[in-house]
Amino acid sequence: MKKNKIGIYLLCSLLLILIGAGGMYYLVTEKALFSQTVVNKLEKEVTVNENGIADAVEKLYDAVVVVGSYKKGVLTSTGTGFVYKIDGDNAYILTNNHVVTGAETVKVKFTDNNVYDIEVVGADKYSDIAVLKINKDKIISIAEIGKSNDSRLGDTLFTIGAPLDSENYSWTVTRGILSGKDRLVEVSDKSADVSDWVMKVLQTDAAINSGNSGGPIANSNGEVIGITNMKLASTGVEGMGFAIPIEDAVDYAEMLIKNGKIERPLLGVGTLNPFDAKALMTYGLSVDKTVTEGAIVVQVQIGSPAESAGLQKGDIITKIDNYKITSTSYLKYYLYKHKVNDSIKLTFTRKNKEQTVTIKLTQKAD
Numbered sequence: 001m002k003k004n005k006i007g008i009y010l011l012c013s014l015l016l017i018l019i020g021a022g023g024m025y026y027l028v029t030e031k032a033l034f035s036q037t038v039v040n041k042l043e044k045e046v047t048v049n050e051n052g053i054a055d056a057v058e059k060l061y062d063a064v065v066v067v068g069s070y071k072k073g074v075l076t077s078t079g080t081g082f083v084y085k086i087d088g089d090n091a092y093i094l095t096n097n098h099v100v101t102g103a104e105t106v107k108v109k110f111t112d113n114n115v116y117d118i119e120v121v122g123a124d125k126y127s128d129i130a131v132l133k134i135n136k137d138k139i140i141s142i143a144e145i146g147k148s149n150d151s152r153l154g155d156t157l158f159t160i161g162a163p164l165d166s167e168n169y170s171w172t173v174t175r176g177i178l179s180g181k182d183r184l185v186e187v188s189d190k191s192a193d194v195s196d197w198v199m200k201v202l203q204t205d206a207a208i209n210s211g212n213s214g215g216p217i218a219n220s221n222g223e224v225i226g227i228t229n230m231k232l233a234s235t236g237v238e239g240m241g242f243a244i245p246i247e248d249a250v251d252y253a254e255m256l257i258k259n260g261k262i263e264r265p266l267l268g269v270g271t272l273n274p275f276d277a278k279a280l281m282t283y284g285l286s287v288d289k290t291v292t293e294g295a296i297v298v299q300v301q302i303g304s305p306a307e308s309a310g311l312q313k314g315d316i317i318t319k320i321d322n323y324k325i326t327s328t329s330y331l332k333y334y335l336y337k338h339k340v341n342d343s344i345k346l347t348f349t350r351k352n353k354e355q356t357v358t359i360k361l362t363q364k365a366d
Helices: 002-041 054-059 246-259 279-283 328-335
Strands: 064-071 074-087 088-095 105-109 116-125 131-136 156-161 172-191 193-206 214-220 223-231 241-245 269-272 295-300 318-319 343-350 355-360
Touching: 054 131, 054 156, 054 214, 064 088, 074 156, 074 223, 074 246, 088 246, 088 328, 105 131, 116 246, 156 328, 172 241, 193 328, 214 246, 223 246, 241 246, 269 328, 295 355
Parallel strands: none
Antiparallel strands: 064 074, 064 105, 074 088, 088 131, 105 116, 116 131, 156 172, 156 214, 172 193, 193 241, 214 223, 223 241, 269 295, 295 318, 318 343, 343 355
């Protein structure tokens, strides 16, 4: 009887050992299998560390100024600008042309509440860039310039500005992402007596309001990658703001500092769009309804490159080099990508026959 009890005890012990071993085997194999599954599904390890952008804002904040435009001593509008470089005894501030257009005097206000009269070095309506100059001893900080070309869609961006033309909201910070690059946006400013043209801009969903114009848009390192200059304001449109890429802005600014203006090439034609039927009629022209794109020549300037190349009233310009011309706005955009004395290949149709000519561009009159 005692031997039977011992046998049963040994048998139960053996079963427990086997069960335990089986359990351990199951756990080990299942854990290994689980771990292997995770590794197989993991395509890219991403670490998200969200600490905000306060350090980046502080880095740029004191370089930003409020720009005030005055007529007869009365403040007519405000915008934003930022100190972008020092050269010798002078510091230079970037802003938008439309911030200072029509101003008799311009003042800037720094974050320490000091206000100074400032000199407008130069301004250009098509690039919407203006450069202001002030003694370097009066500035607080200089913005660090980044590269918009290195930015990626989805990157965190922020703006600093003076929205709503109100001193109460000066140096407001708004945050968003880079929503688009190299957007070609058609612009019209009849108040400035400027015909339609096209601007290449960055797109962001950061909140932009009147008064933000001319201010910086920066990456999460506090480096300026663009200059805020407009937003789409329409029913059903929200979170679509635009900025001039900093590379373009600085190039234009350096031209303004050097020459006080930006020299642009002259083609020597006046043009209208095919859909401007009433306007075309005033020049005695009409276009087949099947023609929906291009820039129709309505005038040819005497002594111009266009006249020398044989362009005539009624010709429809369809290409500059390999760039398609869909409207008068795009004609101006691709023309102004060239410099004085550059040669271009211009394609146009005359009586449904396509022709191409080479034209050397001269300097556009002021």
